[in-house]
Amino acid sequence: MNLSEPFIRRPVMTTMVTAALLLFGLMAYRQLPISDLPDISFPVITVTVTNPGMDPETMANNVAVPLEQQLMTIPGIKSVISSSRQGNTTIVVQFDLSKDIDQASTDVNSAINNASGNLPPLPAPPSYKKFNPADTPVIYVAVTSEAMTMGKLYDYGYTIIAQRLSMLSGVSEVSIWGSKSNVRVKVSPDKLAAMNIGINEIAEALVDSNQSLPGGTVYDASIAYTIVPKGQVTEGAGYNQLIVAENQGNPVYVKDIGEGVDSIHDEGFYLRYWDKDKGEIPAVIVAVTKEDGANTVKLCNDVRDYLTVLEKQLPASIHLDVIFDRSIMIKESINDVLLTLVIAFILVVSVIFLFLGKASSTIIPSISLPVSIFGTFAFMYARGFSIDILSMLGLTLVIGFLVDDAIVVLENIVRHQQMGKNPVQAALDGSKEISTTVLSMTLSLSAVFLPLVLMPGIIGRLFHEMAVVVVASVLISGSISLILTPMLCSRFLVHTDKKSRLEEKADRLMERLVAIYEPALIWVMRHRLVPILLGVASVVFAALLFKSVPTDFLPPGDTGAMLGVTLTSEEVSYDAMANRQDKVNKVLENNPYVDKVISMANFPELLPPNEGVVFAGLVDLNKRPAIAKIKEQIDGEFKKLSGIQPFLKPIPQINLNVSTSVDRADYSYAISGIGDQDLLYAKVQELTRALQNVSEITDVSSDLEISAPQVSLEILRDRASMLGVSVKTIEQAIQLAYSGSRISTFQTPINIYDLVLQVDDESRQTPDMLDKIRVSSSLPEDRKTLIPLSTVVRREIVNGPLQVNHINQLPSATVYFNIAPGAALSSALQRVSDEASKIIPKQFFGSFAGQAAIFQGTGPEMAALLLISILIIYLLLGSLYENFFHPLTILTTLPGSIFGGLLTLFVFQSSLSLYAFVGMIVLIGIVLKNGIMLVEFANEKVLEGKEVSEAIIEACKVRFRPILMTTIAAAMGALPIAIGIGADASSRRSMGLIILGGLLFAQMITYFFTPVICYYSMRAGRSITK
Structure with missing residues (x-):
């Protein structure tokens, strides 16, 4: 049977089928989404709990543990990782790749509800959201103004910009880096003591004075009137006039014991934005993340267009500056790959022409190239694929042998023509003789890629699209060589003696x-x-x-940008952290290839107190060397800094690490286990020191931070009971004075804000200031007095953790590292594994995490x-x-x-x-x-x-x-x-x-x-x- 015969004898039909394939392929190419890499969905959900002021160990024991116990019962769990810092716990739940993310969300919600009865009183219930580590923000926008406070900028960034951008098609999430406005009432412990007023009483009075209750309706004969009580105060200065207590028959106003001030949610929050042309500008940062399957280039263009519209609606002092646009590098990379494809096409056609020496003989197999490529585009559109670097690379790689089948068929038909046969008969005989060979080549080449198509795991998902595209193009090419090429040879390949x-x-x-x-x-x-x-x-x-x-x-x-973490000593204060972060900023700002810098610290919801985050956007690629060279320059300057250690790395095209915060390095080794926790911590410190001497790796650090100074307050229960002071009263007084937690809220037309009560700044400078705090006694009214805190507690300065980490409910610590230039990854990981096996006792579990674990598998x-x-x-x-x-x-x-x-x-x-x-x-x-x-x-x-x-x-x-x-x-x-x-x-x-x-x-x-x-x-x- 000759597979090619029907097509040789019906050239018009063959031409129409080919034209239709080209047309559909061209239409599909114009509709295909553009991205840098195929979409990879990690079934990951993050659970976040906040309780301002609560220390890391209490957050871990009272919040993380009950939640972990319930989360671990969910079927399909791969790992549960938690990190508890002061006032914040983040739990990352990673599921098997086969787990449906919507079902996982339902399961997580049920687990949180089941754990709620074992959680302490919280200002807000635990929240959770779907999270895909592979989806880093595609565009960063700075909202800047020289005339506005951080809080006001946050209001515009959140309400006007972030919320509206989230409505755009293709947007998954819009995050905002900044600190929200609030009002703080700061009271003097000395003035409270002089007036015999407890801080608990002030809190109750402020809550009572800041209400928003419905008023109802009154009617007369013809009109209904809505009653609108104005019970809320929305500005700091307005609280100064509130009466909060009575002293010897006289009203006590807030201004008599302190002051109300307009402030921000994180009082020590540090954010710096620097632009090469404009210098340092006050700003908040808006980061836009795309949905799975969204067209990155189109989304970034849509965001830019919408920002132009939004900026006209904002006050004149506010400007919107795009810091990083991932689509720029994607377009450059895709264009470069397409250029590579075109160059490869020209080279392949040139080779055919040089070997055959005849234009008609060259054109016939060359036609199979565009037909196969555009046919592949039609297939990609039907499968919902995207034009990305890997799929285009696949086409570039196979372009050399997409024409192979056509060449083999052509060469065999020419050989039959040289036997004296007419073109049609030569095409019939030659194609019939060679069809088995073409079929063997096509199927065997497709079979080579079949395991990659079916490969499990993250890497399988990453290369699945590329492998399917290659197989499709090979099958289409093989079909074209048996359908179109023989027909063209029968009509246009004329054998002449000359x-x-x-x-x-x-x-x-x-x-x-x-x-x-x-x-x-x-x-x-x-x-x-x-x-x-x-x-x-x-x-x-x-x-x-x-x-x-x-x-x-x-x-x-x-990608044209770098992101990293800065690490300093555990006892660092807010001001000291800001000063050290400034040093890192200067290094980046002085590099000629850095165009924009974002620097953040003192951000409890994201980082421990001794860590910061830095982002460096680079100038255009045609104006700078490779990003690895720039990193080498910057790292050399970082080594000259004292008091702070930055870990900066290029933002990868795809992030395969799953963690509770910003990654310090590309690779990590996690240790966990039941047993002596102090021994675990000691061995992790020993391993970290040992790895710092391994030549194959660099940038070694660990997340073990257990030497932060703490003020331990032991409640003297017997004495407190005799004085009529309950444990709850003591802890509430301390919480109100120092935690910065919310006692009430107030609303404006655009947002909801927190009201915070705390002692004044002077009373928060040293641990000795705790002695100024007085607590209320429950003794009879005639014996009522305020009891000094020092009377009912014993104070001691101790060391404790800045953060407490768990892996699958077990105490853990993680060592981070990068591979030294020129070192083999496999060799470096083996050295890490060898050092760990020598140091870590068998009662603990050690394993590579994230990208290192995926590489090993x-x-x-x-x-x-x-x-x-x-x-x-x-x-x-x-x-x-x-x-x-x-x-x-x-x-x-x-x-x-x-x-x-x-x-x-x-x-x-x-x-x-x-x-x-x-x-x-x-x-x-x-x-x-x-x-x-x-x-x-x-x-x-x-x-x-x-x-x-x-x-x-x-x-x-x-x-x-x-x-x-x-x-x-x-x-x-x-x-x-x-x-x-x-x-x-x-x-x-x-x-x-x-x-x-x-x-x-x-x-x-x-x-x-x-x-x-x-x-x-x-x-x-x-x-x-x-």
Whole structure:
């Protein structure tokens, strides 16, 4: 049966089908969303609980533990990680990838409700939200004003900007970095004591004086009047006139014991925004995160357009400045990959023309390229895929052999024309003869990528889209070569005795090359042991290179921005932290390639008191070196700083780490367990010190912070009881004086604000100031007096944790680190594992977390994928050839090609990353196609009755030209990637290098090693048959 015959005999139908495929592909291309990488959804939910003033240990024991106990009962849980800081607990619940996120949300809500009975009184119930670590904000906007306070800017940023941006299509979340307005009533303990007034009484009076209750309605004969009580005070100065107590028959106003002031939610909050052109400007930051599947480029454009509209509606003093726009780098990267695709297309077509020497012969297979590519775009649109770096890279890689099938078909039809057949008959006979070969090549190449399509886990999800796109393009290309190419050959490929000058040169070149190749092949066939020994040597050296080539995971890429954490001593005050953070800012501002800086600290909802966050946006790519070089410069300046340690890293294209705060480094090792908690902490500190001396890693730190100064107050219960003071009264007085917690709220037309009561600033400067606090006694009225706090508590300065961490309910600590430049990831992780096994006792559990854990699991998976790919190919080819030995012959081309690819990586000092692994799979597919062309033809000649050795030599001579053409075409497709053309090409360069090096060695193997193996397999097959 000839699959091509209906299409050869019906050229109009074939043309219409092809035109329709091109049209649908073009329409699909215009509609496809654009992103940097495929969407990857982590089923993760974060639970947040706040209780201002509560210390970390109490937050961990009283808040985190009850919630963790309930959350751990949810089916499908992968891990529950919590971090408790002063006044805040964050719990990250990660589920198995198969867990439906909506069902997970329902389960988490039920768990919180079940735990609520065991939680302490809280100002607000625990909140939760879906969280995808892979979705970092795509655009940052600074809301700036020289004339407004932080609180006012926050109001505009939250109410006017963030809420309206969240309504745009494609927006998942809009976060705002700043501090909300509130009113603080600051009272003097000395004045309260002089008037015999307890702070608890002031709190009750303020709550009673700040009410908003419904008034109802009154009626007269014809009109209904709504009663509107004005019971709330909305400005700090207004509270000064409130009567809060009575002293000797005289009213006591707030102004008599303190003052009401307009303030912000986090009183010590530090945020600095710096612009290269404008300098430092007061600002709040708005960060927009996209929904899964949203078009990043379109969303960022929509946000920019809407900001232009919004800015006209805001006061003239407010300006909106886009700090970071991820779509800019995405567009540059996609354009660079598309440029690479175009260059590869031109190179491939040029190779075809140079080999065939005839325009019509070049055009026919070249047409299959755009048809296959646009057909793939139509498939991508139907599957809901996006135009991203990986899918476009996949097309670029396969462009070299999308034309292979068409070349093979064309070359065979030309051979039949040279036998004297007319174009139609040559097309019919040639396509029928070659269809099995094309089918074998297409299916085997698709089979190579099948395990990557089905690969589980995060990495499987990351490369799934790329693998499916490659398989689709290969299947479409194979179909086009059997549908369109024979029809075009039957109509436009006219054989003439007179050849063009270029054809003659091409033919003479091929004749010379074959003339050189033939005696070398004959010698090899007579000395068959030589190529076999070389083949064995290539296997050995490939194994050695696997250990020598540095391994990498996912290069971070160049997104044009860096984000990091600053770390200082645990006893640092707000002012000291701000001063040290300023030093970090100056380093960034002085770097010529840094365009914008955001710096934050003293932000309890996000960070411990001794940590800050810095963001550095870089100038345009054409005005700066690679981001890795800039980081190296900045790190050199950071080392000169004293009192603070910054950990800055490029914002990755995809974040695979799941944590409760901003990552300090790319990799981490977590330790947890039941037992002596002090021993756990001591061993983590010992491990951290040991890892700081390991040369393969750098930026070593841990989240273990257990030496923060604390004021421990032991309540003297007997004495307090005798004086009529309850424990609750004591703790409430301390909470009101120092925690900064909300006692009431008030509303304005645009927002709801907190009313906070606390002692004045002077009374919060040293622990000794606690002695000024007085607590109310419940003794009879005639004996009523205020009791000094020092009378009923014993005060002691101790050390305690700044944060308490749990993993799956167990106490834990995490060590963070980066890989040193030039070091192999696998080697570095092994060193960390070795040090941990020596230091961490067996009663504790140690394991890599986040990206490091995924890398460890990916290595065996990738090796298994290669083996499965090879097995599938063997089963497929064995079924097609009805032979056990021919598939083995074809597969023997693999070790040498892998050796060549690894050797190229080693020579060019490139790493074996996930990109390189994908390149290796592509290499396997290309090499297999060459082996199939050779073995298929040799097998036909043997079946015709020729002697095995003679059949193999003839097959090598006849297939010399198409094998060389397809190999060079594939190499040309990979060349632009290997050279590293484009904005972020360095991270993908290893993919092109491994293909180029592998093809060079594969060519020699196909020409000399494969014939020898083919000889033995055919002889063995004959022996078994006999």
